[in-house]
Amino acid sequence: MRILVVEDDPILADGLRTGLSLTGATVDAVGTCEDADTALATSRYSAVVLDIMLPDGSGLDLLRKLRGRRDATPVLLLTARDSVGDKVSGLDSGADDYLAKPFDLDELAARLRAIVRREGGRAAPAMTHGAIVLSPADLSATVAGEPINLSRREFAILAALMERPEQVRSRAELEERLYGWQEDVESNAVEVHIHNLRNKIGKDTIQTLRGVGYRMGTAR
Amino acid sequence: MLLAATGIVWLAAVVWIYVGSRDEVEHVLDTRLQEAARMVASLASGFDTLPGSSTPSAVQPLGSYERQLSCQIWSLDGRMVAKSSGAPDQQLSPAASGFSDRIIDGEPWRVFSVEDADHNLRVMVGDRVGLRERLVTDLIKGLMWPALLIAPLLGAAIWASVGQGLRPLRRMAQDLGAREPDDMRHVETERAPTEVRPLAVALNGLLSRVEAARRHEREVTAFAAHELRTPLAGLKTQAQVALAADDPKVVRGALEQIVTAVDRSARLVRQLLTIARLDSDTADAPLAPVAVGPILEEIVAATPRHERTTVTIDESVRTMTLNTNAECLQLALRNLHENAVQHTREGRVAWTARGHALVIEDEGPGIPADELDQIGKRFFRGRLRSPIGSGLGLAIVKLALAKVGAKLTLSNREGRSGTRSELTFDV
Known part of the structure; x- marks a missing residue:
């Protein structure tokens, strides 16, 4: 999961970046509506954590703008006001969920997983492809019931491929999922992770389409 | 209320008219008595001797006010020289001259006497007080009938015009009464009559000010909620990061952020207390x-x-x-x-x-x-x-x-x- 955090308080933004990374997400953080707008226009995010009161405007306006240009990226609002009216106006502006500050980090991560899952059209919390079952909640994976050990990045790549098993994902796309802005992308990292994944879950599970990218092999 | 007031004014006017016209009528009748007496006296003084007793006049009474006046001529030694028809036999007045009120045959009379010593005459002209009062009463009755007819019409007219005049106010009151507490829309001033417009405009001014004050309060509340809850959210998130992370570097970083967050929160609390102190004093x-x-x-x-x-x-x-x-x-x-x-x-x-x-x-x-x-x-x-x-x-x-x-x-x-x-x- 690649998450955009839009929050101007430096301590909270830092906490969200570190905390969500611990749950396997790649996190970018911005502090203004303007930066968020640019980030959303240039990168694809699995979900956005959006503070309502930002220095250069209201998060709700940003949200309406986003929905106005038919961007369906799931958005979770962070609000300091928890009156019913605020929740209603937030959800009516196109938010998928909201949390009132101060919130629980685990709850935030769970809600993010839920809105990402719903956006992907899945109801079950676990992702399944043939014998492979991924559980994003605890970053665990099993193949035919046998638990296997995946690193955070291996898990992220497998999850990205399993979101739409029939769809081909380019290397750049997978890299974008893996790395935030501050991180340097290692040139052959994706190939390395794919190689390791094949060793752990079976050679045919991931297909390589030369010059195009990767996709899941036929489910057995 | 208005009708009661109008009724009282109306009644007062009736009393006033009654008293006023009675005084006026009495004054006129008194003057008539006086003139009649003088006239008879001057006529009577033209004869040297008067007949011992007068012959009743043949004039027939024509209406209720006919023969209102009675006249007697007496000699100074107490003999009745003459009297008009219908006049009582009893002497009308004991007074030598001027006005007097008397009861004759159980009826009150108003009499004026004139004495002519040269001709040995005393002329008395009188009329019945009862007749006078009937005259006044008839007069008032004549005034009252149209007034009684007009009063309800006037009442209805007042009722209708006051109702008409108050309708915009009633509409405004209904509109304001039916509103939600946070409905600060302006009341309509366009259709309001001239008399009510200043009130409506003043009311709108007040609504605007209340709305501005409420908006300000809402803003302050929203800002305050954000400024107070965001540092708490930061603290909690960093604390949860410190609890969940295995990497000692991450744990340390989170703890350092917590220290900074507590410092900032302490400053915020200090500022809040300062504001509270400045506000209360x-x-x-x-x-x-x-x-x-x-x-x-x-x-x-x-x-x-x-x-x-x-x-x-x-x-x-x-x-x-x-x-x-x-x-x-x-x-x-x-x-x-x-x-x-x-x-x-x-x-x-x-x-x-x-x-x-x-x-x-x-x-x-x-x-x-x-x-x-x-x-x-x-x-x-x-x-x-x-x-x-x-x-x-x-x-x-x-x-x-x-x-x-x-x-x-x-x-x-x-x-x-x-x-x-x-x-x-x-x-």
């Missing part, structure tokens, strides 16, 4: 001569600043003495100084004096023009906020200065970026 602060230099130097020394930012205090400020309150001055200077150094990442923060005004100029980004009138509202933080502000500093400055009768003027510097704050003190 409504009295003006006691004034005394205060040396500005030492206070400012202490503040500058205690406030951390960016590495490449310098602070200068002009000599004129170091030697300045103001008749003010040391605590309020310290609060104002500290918050202004903190603002200046927080926003100046690189450059100079300069304190200077201009007469009785203290000026601080920074080289930060300044204040966006559209925010100049909002700045100083509690918890308001502009677009160019510093990461550690609370939105309370300028509110504190304004409160503290108000207590010592001083004024703050904020502006953007001319010719370069930066904020200029001027404190003007009363001499």
Whole structure:
């Protein structure tokens, strides 16, 4: 999961970046509506954590703008006001969920997983492809019931491929999922992770389409 | 109410007319008695002798007021010389001359007598008081009938026109009565009649002011909620990161962030308490001569600043003495100084004096023009906020200065970026 955090308080933004990374997400953080707008226009995010009161405007306006240009990226609002009216106006502006500050980090991560899952059209919390079952909640994976050990990045790549098993994902796309802005992308990292994944879950599970990218092999 | 008042006025008018016309009628009738008596006296004096007893006149009564007057002529030695037809036989009046009231045959009479000593005559003319009163009563009755007819018509007209006149007010009252508590829409003034329009306009003015006050309150509440809950959210998130992370570096980083967050929260609490104290103490602060230099130097020394930012205090400020309150001055200077150094990442923060005004100029980004009138509202933080502000500093400055009768003027510097704050003190 690649998450955009839009929050101007430096301590909270830092906490969200570190905390969500611990749950396997790649996190970018911005502090203004303007930066968020640019980030959303240039990168694809699995979900956005959006503070309502930002220095250069209201998060709700940003949200309406986003929905106005038919961007369906799931958005979770962070609000300091928890009156019913605020929740209603937030959800009516196109938010998928909201949390009132101060919130629980685990709850935030769970809600993010839920809105990402719903956006992907899945109801079950676990992702399944043939014998492979991924559980994003605890970053665990099993193949035919046998638990296997995946690193955070291996898990992220497998999850990205399993979101739409029939769809081909380019290397750049997978890299974008893996790395935030501050991180340097290692040139052959994706190939390395794919190689390791094949060793752990079976050679045919991931297909390589030369010059195009990767996709899941036929489910057995 | 209006009808009762009209009824009372109407009744009073009737009484007034009754009394007035009775007096008038009596006056007229008295004059007639007087004239008749004089006329008879002058006629009678033309005869040397009068017949012993008069012959009754053959004139027949024609109406109820006919033969109202009765006349008697007596000799001075007490013989009746003559009387008009219908006049009683009894002497009308014992008085020699002038008006008198008498009861004759059980009936009250009003009599006027004239004495003519030369001709040995006394003429008496009288009329029955009962007849007089009937005359007055008939007169009043004649007036009352049309009045009684008019009264209900008038009442109905008053009722209808007052109802018509009050209808816009009633409509307004219904409209206002049916409103939700937060419905501050203006009442309609276009269709309101001229008499009600000033009221409607004044009401709209009040609604606008209440709405503005409510909006201000809502904003402050929203700002406050954000400023108070965000640091808590930061603290909790960092604490959960520290609990969940295995990497000692991550744990340490989170703990350091927690320490910073607690420092900031402590500052926020301090500022909130300061505001609460300034708010609750409504009295003006006691004034005394205060040396500005030492206070400012202490503040500058205690406030951390960016590495490449310098602070200068002009000599004129170091030697300045103001008749003010040391605590309020310290609060104002500290918050202004903190603002200046927080926003100046690189450059100079300069304190200077201009007469009785203290000026601080920074080289930060300044204040966006559209925010100049909002700045100083509690918890308001502009677009160019510093990461550690609370939105309370300028509110504190304004409160503290108000207590010592001083004024703050904020502006953007001319010719370069930066904020200029001027404190003007009363001499």
